[in-house]
Amino acid sequence: MRELRHRFKMKRTRFVFLSAAFGGFLCLAGIPAFSAEPDVSPKTVSFDAEKLKKNKTGLYADIFDQIVYEKGAQFLRLGDLARRLTGKEKRIPARDVNIFDEVPDSLFFTNRQGREPLSKEALRDGTGEAVPAEGDWTVIKGKTEGVNAGFFIKDSTGQKFLLKFDPIDYPELASASESISSRIFYAAGYNVPSYHVVEFPLDRLVPAPDAKFFDQDGFNKPLTKEKIAELLHSAGKTKEGLYRASASKFLKGEILGPFSLSGCRSEDPNDTVPHRVLRTVRALRIMASWVNYYDLRMENTMDVLEDSAGGKVIRHYVYDFGSTLGSAGYGPKPPQFGHEYIFDYRDIAKALFTLGFWEKPWQKRWDENKRRVSMRSAGYFDNLYFNPGKWKPQLPYDAYDELTDADGFWAAKIILSFSEEDLKAIIETGKLTNDKVREYITGTLLERRKLIGEYWFDQTAPLDWFQIETRAEGLTVRATDLALYYGLKASARYRVSAPGFEKEYDRPEFFIETGKPASLPDPLILEVQSTRSDGRWSKKVCLTLARRGDRFELSKIERQL
Amino acid sequence: MKNVRHYHIFRNTGFRACCALGVCLALIFPSYAESAPEKLSYDRFTPALQEGTSGPQKLEGKAEYLLNHALVWPLDIFKKGMDETLNFIEHHRVYDKLDWLYEQFKANGIYTKPQMLSNLRDSGPGAEFNFSEMARLKQSMPHLKATGGIGWIDHKYFRVHSELGVEKKTEVGPYGWGVFNYEDRPREDFFGIGPDTSRGDGASYHSEITTVGARGGYSLGFGTDFAGEFLYENANIGDGKKGNMAQIGQHFPGQVIPGLDGADFLVMGAELTRDTRDFPEDPHKGSNIRLYGRFYKDVGGERLNFMKLRFEASKYVELFSDRQVIAARLVGEHNLELGNHNHIPFFHMARLGGNGLLPSLGDTMRGYVRNRFYADSDLVLNFEYRYEIWHYKNSALDAVIFCDEGQAFNEIGNFEMKDFRTTVGGGLRFKLRRRNYLSFETAWSNEGFQIYARTTAPF
Structure with a gap:
């Protein structure tokens, strides 16, 4: 008996220990399967800034993580591997999407141009922050990241800015790109720092007594007036002999480092959804494809702890637009960017097994351009072989790969909302002195915008702005076909199906004849498709109509992933 | 006067013709395709999230989660270590410093030359020396060739050589x-x-x-x-x-x-x-x-x-x-x-x-x-x-x-x-x-x- 009791005790102890160990294991792992409810409405919180984790990353770590680690680890993720092998990959819907398939305002994103076209002044102003004030600019230190010259300065009013200069052989290239692309991102809805093109004489830069910089040998050296002049030998100047730079104002608040493009910040109650399932993060790829922002990687994102309504919030920013349009910051964009990752296993394997006879699209494009850049201030930016669906940033991220067609439609819709006049207003802020360059960039962005629209609107039924009208004999659903609205397509056909009902239409105005609306089910789910450019039926848009008294109202829009 | 002119135009063209033209224009340019959207009856940007996403939602089931992460967790420690190291290398510009060091060696006439027989296992260190650069004689005696070298592969190879003359x-x-x-x-x-x-x-x-x-x-x-x-x-x-x-x-x-x-x-x-x-x-x-x-x-x-x-x-x-x-x-x-x-x-x-x-x-x-x-x-x-x-x-x-x-x-x-x-x-x-x-x-x-x-x- 004692023996039995002893055994039972032993078993119970073992069970308690094992349970505790397993529980601890799950807690330590922080299983996202049980993640908290997503809530995009920002809550102000009393954060202890000291305790907040400051993320760190850099190009090397980004490359290692995305090119080596993640590519290797995918073979150890047995669940995903099995799905991939059996062709049952699941597409995860974005989790920051509201009932009408839009992204409500959040700490990542604020609907601006997508909500209502902004005025030309608003587009030009961007974040609305001012340029550095006149007077001496005290150089606090040299820029630590990147390859071209740059300084952190404090203007005469004490405001801090980062100055980044153009490469001497490519005047206006990086500063204009930064000003233009940052405004496009801002108008689209993303949080960005302010960027302005500034021109000034050398003697405006006065080094602080303790100013230091990293020289080309990698050593931190005192930054003197002579050293500033020496560093700026490789910087571009205006015809008047002034130095030209992009000035970006320091953000107000505490910088917490980059945000993850995959996970979330556990200590932030506003940030509970893994970022890879946020439409705003996924769609960065499409926004980046428009302005050719190949360098959109984790290091170019930023979390900032900001004051908000008596508390604090962590706002998520995207920054450093020097590598957009035709610029790579230090010169024109290398020809392969936008076409392949920095180390693209798929393209490398393809080149390897085709014995080099397969000409990569960027190689073809580079050769057709005679391997040169025709307009130095525009850099290497064209739409030859630009494929919106295949455009790639420098590094592969899960968030970008998991982008669904619904996410793509949403981003393309915002991009298409920029008119030619809007773009011209934004491009003016780049202060490009050559009209041809300005026209070229406008033309390329417009053409790219069209290509993006044609591609992403073709992946789903590009129907939006639904209106429901309840009549005595049935329902009328009116929609706007954005492909027609933006002139991307001349005509289309539509198919609407509901339980016991299927009909084709020539216009996006669907009359569902039922005899009496009262006989319709509640809720009524309509599946709408349109014809794609190849004539096949598109993916479905599901409209849920709910009865409100004697009328039906739209209560949900869902797009097939 | 203005109204009168309009009236005349209207009377001259005729009401029927105007209606016919209007119908034709409506058919050729369907209003739904070109017009701006009407004001919608719902708030498109409402913060109300999709049903599936508003409650606790599982990205992966428990079993799938374990399958996907059990083998990866141990590697995460390695990843963290690598990230820290790479960040240190990048932010402290270690490559630039190494490059500087290499250039310093070169400026002093020392060139690294690793020795290899056939694979990495059969490899060893080696260096070439330019003694005229070491002795700062390059400027005064640009034709002087005073070089040497050493190479070593453990148990397999050892070589020293030198040359002195006019190059x-x-x-x-x-x-x-x-x-x-x-x-x-x-x-x-x-x-x-x-x-x-x-x-x-x-x-x-x-x-x-x-x-x-x-x-x-x-x-x-x-x-x-x-x-x-x-x-x-x-x-x-x-x-x-x-x-x-x-x-x-x-x-x-x-x-x-x-x-x-x-x-x-x-x-x-x-x-x-x-x-x-x-x-x-x-x-x-x-x-x-x-x-x-x-x-x-x-x-x-x-x-x-x-x-x-x-x-x-x-x-x-x-x-x-x-x-x-x-x-x-x-x-x-x-x-x-x-x-x-x-x-x-x-x-x-x-x-x-x-x-x-x-x-x-x-x-x-x-x-x-x-x-x-x-x-x-x-x-x-x-x-x-x-x-x-x-x-x-x-x-x-x-x-x-x-x-x-x-x-x-x-x-x-x-x-x-x-x-x-x-x-x-x-x-x-x-x-x-x-x-x-x-x-x-x-x-x-x-x-x-x-x-x-x-x-x-x-x-």
Whole structure:
């Protein structure tokens, strides 16, 4: 008996220990399967800034993580591997999407141009922050990241800015790109720092007594007036002999480092959804494809702890637009960017097994351009072989790969909302002195915008702005076909199906004849498709109509992933 | 007045015509396609999230989560460590500092030159020295050549060398210097002489060769040089130090293997070279031709007088673009006994097998082990197709497919086409600023396959 009791005790102890160990294991792992409810409405919180984790990353770590680690680890993720092998990959819907398939305002994103076209002044102003004030600019230190010259300065009013200069052989290239692309991102809805093109004489830069910089040998050296002049030998100047730079104002608040493009910040109650399932993060790829922002990687994102309504919030920013349009910051964009990752296993394997006879699209494009850049201030930016669906940033991220067609439609819709006049207003802020360059960039962005629209609107039924009208004999659903609205397509056909009902239409105005609306089910789910450019039926848009008294109202829009 | 004019227009065109025009316009330009959207009856940007996402939603089920993460968790520790290290390297500019250090060494006449026999395991440190730069004599004596070098591979290779004289500084002109070279190879393989030896019959020997003398020449311009040399060479041969192989003295009786006791030579040679390659370490165009003859006078009385004639020619052609290069090389060597009862010492015979390179390794037959065949003569054709598979800024990765055809033979009369041995293979070569930095190759032959990791291409 004692023996039995002893055994039972032993078993119970073992069970308690094992349970505790397993529980601890799950807690330590922080299983996202049980993640908290997503809530995009920002809550102000009393954060202890000291305790907040400051993320760190850099190009090397980004490359290692995305090119080596993640590519290797995918073979150890047995669940995903099995799905991939059996062709049952699941597409995860974005989790920051509201009932009408839009992204409500959040700490990542604020609907601006997508909500209502902004005025030309608003587009030009961007974040609305001012340029550095006149007077001496005290150089606090040299820029630590990147390859071209740059300084952190404090203007005469004490405001801090980062100055980044153009490469001497490519005047206006990086500063204009930064000003233009940052405004496009801002108008689209993303949080960005302010960027302005500034021109000034050398003697405006006065080094602080303790100013230091990293020289080309990698050593931190005192930054003197002579050293500033020496560093700026490789910087571009205006015809008047002034130095030209992009000035970006320091953000107000505490910088917490980059945000993850995959996970979330556990200590932030506003940030509970893994970022890879946020439409705003996924769609960065499409926004980046428009302005050719190949360098959109984790290091170019930023979390900032900001004051908000008596508390604090962590706002998520995207920054450093020097590598957009035709610029790579230090010169024109290398020809392969936008076409392949920095180390693209798929393209490398393809080149390897085709014995080099397969000409990569960027190689073809580079050769057709005679391997040169025709307009130095525009850099290497064209739409030859630009494929919106295949455009790639420098590094592969899960968030970008998991982008669904619904996410793509949403981003393309915002991009298409920029008119030619809007773009011209934004491009003016780049202060490009050559009209041809300005026209070229406008033309390329417009053409790219069209290509993006044609591609992403073709992946789903590009129907939006639904209106429901309840009549005595049935329902009328009116929609706007954005492909027609933006002139991307001349005509289309539509198919609407509901339980016991299927009909084709020539216009996006669907009359569902039922005899009496009262006989319709509640809720009524309509599946709408349109014809794609190849004539096949598109993916479905599901409209849920709910009865409100004697009328039906739209209560949900869902797009097939 | 204005209203009156409108009224007249209306009356003149007629109400029906206006209606007809309106209908036609409506049909041609359907309003739904072009008009701006009406005000919607719902708030498109409402913060109300989709049902599926507003409650606790599982991205993965528990079982799937464990399947996806159980094997990855241990690696996350490694990832974290790597990230920290890489961030440290990047933010503290460690690469720039290393580059600075390397440049400092170079500015002081010290150049790193890692030594490699065939793979990373058979590798070791090495350096070349430019003493005139070290002594800051480059400015005052720009033609002075005072160089040296050292290389070491544990248990396998050791070499020191130095040169002192006048080096060429212009396209056309003379040059000349004295040379000293000491090379020690404690574990060389030997499989017998002739084309039909067996790999199973291997033995090991130790070779230690010291050379002193002078070399000089004249540059004729257009990459063409004519040079001559006069050297004294002392060769000591002994038992090899390779544990798993027989000693050469026991395995092959001394009377069959000439030169087994070593020898002393006076060497006189002449060489003609023409090098028109665009980049010597990564040529895409041009050719490199080398023709030389050496007379070895045995001064030790071992009757080992012989003459060595050697021809090397390589040619590089871009195929359809500069991303595809065909490289071909032809090598022929013939060693000729001088006088009756003279022999060619085995350690100076033509050798075949391995990936070539390093001073005096066997000619390139990559499917066979290093120095697999020894004979009086050999003839080798190396063919490579090199093509770029990755490119980023000034670094690139090339793939290479190659085929080596070669044979070793003792008498020219015995040469037959059917005796050619073939190896095929492929590899990857990483280049930075058109210099080979790392090369991985594998080759197959009828004796199995070989794997190579090198820092240079064989030709």
